[in-house]
Amino acid sequence: EDKVVQSPLSLVVHEGDTVTLNCSYEVTNFRSLLWYKQEKKAPTFLFMLTSSGIEKKSGRLSSILDKKELSSILNITATQTGDSAIYLCAVKDNYGQNFVFGPGTRLSVLP
């Protein structure tokens, strides 16, 4: 059964800190790994990763996939209070139609 694990489950930091969120997975016939940010409503897309070692970057956020280690990290530098959210990692295989979501990391950024 496909499985996605995230750590930490909860994290509290102060503005300006840098955080690293982890996602590891067990899935047969891996296709892609996605990161989402969820605030009050539905998740919003951040990154999709399919190849190892290629960093995706968007502003202060970046992410990279390690297919050998079956894991990915999401980095947020110079955190702001607006980064407070749940960060979800999801994995998709080549056969399934759907994503398997991890439990999420709840990030709280204090002023």
Next chain:
Amino acid sequence: GAVVSQHPSWVICKSGTSVKIECRSLDFQATTMFWYRQFPKQSLMLMATSNEGSKATYEQGVEKDKFLINHASLTLSTLTVTSAHPEDSSFYICSARDLPGATYEQYFGPGTRLTVT
């Protein structure tokens, strides 16, 4: 582009009544739509996969007679919670997937918060 809407955004109903939630892809065609539920402080849990023109595929533990799904067109899927009970209170999110050959990714709707009293 790639906008998915849900209606209603929130609903309160009494125990025993049925509630219908609509999921629409506004600017693309979606052969497949997915329905999730999310309890407070928990991750998304897939309930069912809805394919246009065919029966939905339900995840283990999800009662298909209670959560009726209809995907009548390439832009609309509906979830009906029948004989709702307070334990059905949850946040329901749909997502829609492009046709193959398009971007082939999922786009999420804004969610519907259901409260059953």
